[in-house]
Amino acid sequence: MQSTDEWSCGVSKVMDIFSGKWKLNILWTIYNEDGIRFNQLKQEITGITNIMLTRSLETLISEDFVSKKRLGSKPPFRSEYYLTAKGKSLLPLMHSLNDWGKINL
Amino acid sequence: MQSTDEWSCGVSKVMDIFSGKWKLNILWTIYNEDGIRFNQLKQEITGITNIMLTRSLETLISEDFVSKKRLGSKPPFRSEYYLTAKGKSLLPLMHSLNDWGKINL
DNA sequence: CAGCATCCACGGAGATACTG
DNA sequence: CAGTATCTCCGTGGATGCTG
Numbered sequence: 001m002q003s004t005d006e007w008s009c010g011v012s013k014v015m016d017i018f019s020g021k022w023k024l025n026i027l028w029t030i031y032n033e034d035g036i037r038f039n040q041l042k043q044e045i046t047g048i049t050n051i052m053l054t055r056s057l058e059t060l061i062s063e064d065f066v067s068k069k070r071l072g073s074k075p076p077f078r079s080e081y082y083l084t085a086k087g088k089s090l091l092p093l094m095h096s097l098n099d100w101g102k103i104n105l
Numbered sequence: 106m107q108s109t110d111e112w113s114c115g116v117s118k119v120m121d122i123f124s125g126k127w128k129l130n131i132l133w134t135i136y137n138e139d140g141i142r143f144n145q146l147k148q149e150i151t152g153i154t155n156i157m158l159t160r161s162l163e164t165l166i167s168e169d170f171v172s173k174k175r176l177g178s179k180p181p182f183r184s185e186y187y188l189t190a191k192g193k194s195l196l197p198l199m200h201s202l203n204d205w206g207k208i209n210l
Numbered sequence: 211c212a213g214c215a216t217c218c219a220c221g222g223a224g225a226t227a228c229t230g
Numbered sequence: 231c232a233g234t235a236t237c238t239c240c241g242t243g244g245a246t247g248c249t250g
Contacts, residue, residue, distance in 0.1 A: 007133060007203055008129075008130045008133060008150075010202075010203055010206035010207060010210060011129060011130075011133075011199065011202045011203050011206055012129075012130070013206055013210055014202045014203075014205055014206040014210075015123060015129060015202070018120060024113075024116060024117075024120065025113045025116075025117070028112060028113060028116075045113075086209065089205070089208075089209055090205070092201070092205075093201055093202065093205050094116065096197070096198055096201045097115075097116045097119045097120070097198065098112055098115055098116050098119075100119055100194070100195070100197075100198050101115030101116055101118055101119040102115060103194075104191065104194055105115060105118055105119075
């Protein structure tokens with residue numbers, strides 16, 4: 001048996017992961033192109049600005065869904081973003097969301 | 106092949122369904138007790154207030170995830186809340202979220 | 211019992227401009 | 231190229247009190 005409290009508690013936390021306008025989209029974009037760079041991410045995610053991308057990436061990195069590799073020691077800099085194992089574990093969930101949307105929207 | 110645009114579009118809409126602090130919790134509570142009444146809903150969902158419950162239910166009804174049956178023509182009133190077919194279609198998704206949470210949190 | 215009306219606080223989202 | 235620094239706006243969430 002599954003109590004309502006157990007449930008709501010866990011799912012609220014899962015929903016927090018996806019909260020924010022861009023995080024899920026960023027995750028998906030990195031998944032499609034592992035090692036993607038900052039500016040390319042910005043191009044692929046329509047409408048996102050520098051700050052929003054920076055903030056969202058910070059959050060995702062701090063939550064250990066995304067990892068960052070900084071290349072070069074002086075400008076112009078380059079950074080690459082990857083999904084962590086934890087980030088990849090979200091993929092089935094994202095596909096579930098996508099599938100539901102296709103059927104029901 | 107699945108384009109990023111197709112994907113992000115659909116999933117953003119799915120996420121909108123769950124946006125808001127209480128909606129998912131309400132959906133789940135109604136699922137566990139079909140035909141539940143307003144005050145009982147309030148008791149089971151820890152911390153929710155009258156207005157938030159009212160507003161969330163309004164939204165869920167307008168989106169056709171929940172239906173409402175009003176009983177009695179004069180006070181004291183009674184109302185019962187049910188999941189619609191569309192509401193029930195969310196259940197696999199909610200279970201997916203729950204499962205991921207159990208494994209990864 | 212099952213709500214509605216009002217008012218308010220806070221934080222996410224964004225515009226704009228600057229920098230190592 | 232890959233960010234950072236400010237400032238502003240607005241929507242969500244909530245406290246409180248009233249009502250058919």
